[in-house]
Amino acid sequence: MRYIRGMGRVMKYSAFSIFKQGLSGNKGWRPAWREPEPKKHYDVIIVGGGGHGLATAYYLAKNHGITNVAVLEKGYLGSGNVGRNTTIVRANYLLEGNEPFYSHSLKLWEGLEQELNFNAMMSQRGVINLYHSDGQRDAFARRGNAMRLAGEDAELLGREQVRELVPFLDFDNPRFPVHGGLMQRRGGTARHDGVAWGYARGADSRGVDLIQNCEVTGIRREGGRVVGVETSRGFIGCNRLGLAAAGNSGRVAEMAGMRLPVESQVLQAFVSEGIKPFIDQVVTFGAALFYMSQSDKGGLVFGGSLDLYNSYAQRGNLATVESVMEAACAMVPSVSRVKVLRAWGGVMDMSMDGSPIIDRTPVDDLYLNCGWCYGGFKATPASGWCFAHLLATGETHELAKAFRLDRFSRGYQIDETGHGAQANLH
Amino acid sequence: MASLITCPHCGVRPKEEFTIRGDAGPVRPAPEAKFAAWDAYVHLRDNVRGVMKEHWQHSGGCRRWLVVERDTFNHAVHSVVDAAEFAQASAAKPGRKAAPAKPAKAASKGRGKA
Ligand SMILES: Cc1cc2nc3c(=O)[nH]c(=O)nc-3n(C[C@H](O)[C@H](O)[C@H](O)COP(=O)(O)OP(=O)(O)OC[C@H]3O[C@@H](n4cnc5c(N)ncnc54)[C@H](O)[C@@H]3O)c2cc1C
Numbered sequence: 001m002r003y004i005r006g007m008g009r010v011m012k013y014s015a016f017s018i019f020k021q022g023l024s025g026n027k028g029w030r031p032a033w034r035e036p037e038p039k040k041h042y043d044v045i046i047v048g049g050g051g052h053g054l055a056t057a058y059y060l061a062k063n064h065g066i067t068n069v070a071v072l073e074k075g076y077l078g079s080g081n082v083g084r085n086t087t088i089v090r091a092n093y094l095l096e097g098n099e100p101f102y103s104h105s106l107k108l109w110e111g112l113e114q115e116l117n118f119n120a121m122m123s124q125r126g127v128i129n130l131y132h133s134d135g136q137r138d139a140f141a142r143r144g145n146a147m148r149l150a151g152e153d154a155e156l157l158g159r160e161q162v163r164e165l166v167p168f169l170d171f172d173n174p175r176f177p178v179h180g181g182l183m184q185r186r187g188g189t190a191r192h193d194g195v196a197w198g199y200a201r202g203a204d205s206r207g208v209d210l211i212q213n214c215e216v217t218g219i220r221r222e223g224g225r226v227v228g229v230e231t232s233r234g235f236i237g238c239n240r241l242g243l244a245a246a247g248n249s250g251r252v253a254e255m256a257g258m259r260l261p262v263e264s265q266v267l268q269a270f271v272s273e274g275i276k277p278f279i280d281q282v283v284t285f286g287a288a289l290f291y292m293s294q295s296d297k298g299g300l301v302f303g304g305s306l307d308l309y310n311s312y313a314q315r316g317n318l319a320t321v322e323s324v325m326e327a328a329c330a331m332v333p334s335v336s337r338v339k340v341l342r343a344w345g346g347v348m349d350m351s352m353d354g355s356p357i358i359d360r361t362p363v364d365d366l367y368l369n370c371g372w373c374y375g376g377f378k379a380t381p382a383s384g385w386c387f388a389h390l391l392a393t394g395e396t397h398e399l400a401k402a403f404r405l406d407r408f409s410r411g412y413q414i415d416e417t418g419h420g421a422q423a424n425l426h
Numbered sequence: 427m428a429s430l431i432t433c434p435h436c437g438v439r440p441k442e443e444f445t446i447r448g449d450a451g452p453v454r455p456a457p458e459a460k461f462a463a464w465d466a467y468v469h470l471r472d473n474v475r476g477v478m479k480e481h482w483q484h485s486g487g488c489r490r491w492l493v494v495e496r497d498t499f500n501h502a503v504h505s506v507v508d509a510a511e512f513a514q515a516s517a518a519k520p521g522r523k524a525a526p527a528k529p530a531k532a533a534s535k536g537r538g539k540a
Pocket residue numbers: 047048049050051052053072073074075076077078079080081082083084085086087088089214215216217244245246247248252267268269303344345346347348372373374375376377378379
């Protein structure tokens with residue numbers, strides 16, 4: 001058996017290991033992580049075993065050598081949004097506070113599978129945002145330029161260039177003719193569960209305790225400092241506490257007496273029956289909130305806008321289903337005959353400006369990571385990277401310096417869409 | 427969510443006729459109120475998990491603004507009243523004006539359990 005340097009007694013996955021295990025009846029595989037009992041006390045506790053919590057734990061151990069860490073997850077690892085999203089990875093933001101952060105994230109994505117020795121099925125198939133008017137083209141040209149200034153790749157495609165790549169779009173739709181698109185070739189998709197599992201395995205092998213079925217129900221404070229958390233498995237002490245509870249951020253922050261600039265709203269996603277290779281990129285519609293890609297199994301993966309009301313239900317309403325299907329047929333008329341297999345919902349932490357928060361809080365030793373809206377999957381590596389830095393050093397990471405909690409009261413919102421303080425419009 | 431909503435003016439109507447604006451909890455502070463009160467009103471939310479009061483508009487009907495009491499965990503709709511009546515009723519309650527940034531009554535009362 002081969003082990004990975006720096007990762008303790010963890011089995012190295014490779015083509016050879018699959019072959020070898022196959023020959024011995026696949027009886028030699030071992031669990032990818034332990035199931036430890038919680039200790040009495042940790043240096044750092046992270047609430048939430050989604051992508052961000054797990055990545056944070058991994059980088060705490062790897063970048064900062066802090067391994068006396070627990071991730072507390074109320075369900076099973078990856079049961080939240082990290083396992084519910086539509087897996088799009090991109091770095092095509094306009095604003096200065098955002099783009100360098102997402103650019104770093106994309107670079108981490110590019111080396112992630114080798115680093116974690118885990119197949120996250122990272123596929124840089126390109127992301128195309130369609131435009132349908134002169135005004136939209138100008139806005140995309142500006143965004144593309146901003147991306148390039150931040151060192152990212154961006155290409156403004158004309159109508160015929162898009163047609164070559166995605167011939168089946170409704171180019172001559174009388175209301176929303178396709179004029180072209182903004183392409184980021186390095187963007188694409190990654191298998192969402194694979195990312196969670198890869199980080200989980202990497203963190204566990206470095207000594208992090210991943211504790212599932214452990215709901216945090218209270219935050220214990222003494223003299224203004226956090227000393228630990230009440231959980232469904234008893235009290236667990238810590239020096240520092242990091243919250244990475246995504247859609248439930250408001251609920252856990254409330255345990256420390258905080259109200260957040262966040263509303264929890266439901267976002268739905270859909271997958272169709274498997275069809276032959278059809279759509280090679282991720283394509284987003286510019287005339288409505290809608291996007292589509294194709295999974296390796298052949299299913300079309302697509303989604304649209306929020307249901308537009310507060311919800312913790314992890315399921316949405318039929319009116320939104322209908323409008324998403326309408327957008328699908330408007331962008332790609334031929335999909336009208338494809339059958340939808342499954343639909344589901346996730347609870348999004350919609351912030352008041354559409355951008356995330358990675359910061360200290362007014363409570364000593366309590367740190368906050370939230371406000372990812374519906375774009376937090378692509379942020380997973382950089383979010384973990386920056387949140388680990390904050391938890392380890394107490395200082396904000398350079399790349400996350402705009403993601404401050406007090407930016408709302410100071411008037412430094414990072415509002416990509418320019419919608420103002422209406423959480424569900426971002 | 428319930429597919430039928432009882433508008434106090436129009437009676438039982440399909441949910442799709444209504445537009446949901448959001449939390450009816452935050453109360454607009456007086457123009458000269460402290461900055462912190464305005465910040466809280468514009469940005470901070472209770473983000474209730476459980477029974478919450480919301481502003482809805484019957485945009486496909488009488489176009490009146492309504493206050494709908496709805497559970498954000500199981501989507502059940504409990505009550506619908508006209509927003510003007512709701513505002514009058516809440517203004518009549520003592521203590522309402524003094525603490526504009528505080529959570530609405532319904533919000534703290536109905537917090538979900540599960
Ligand atoms: C339908 C849909 C499509 C999306 N598409 C994309 C996309 O294409 N690209 C993209 O970049 N992003 C996308 N997103 C957004 C992205 O999935 C999220 O922003 C991101 O996953 C949030 O971070 P996370 O992985 O840490 O969250 P989660 O996986 O939700 O992790 C939070 C965890 O905290 C746990 N938790 C909560 N409260 C407690 C408690 N009290 N105690 C213990 N544990 C607790 C939860 O159980 C959960 O597992 C999408 C989201 C949805 C729902």
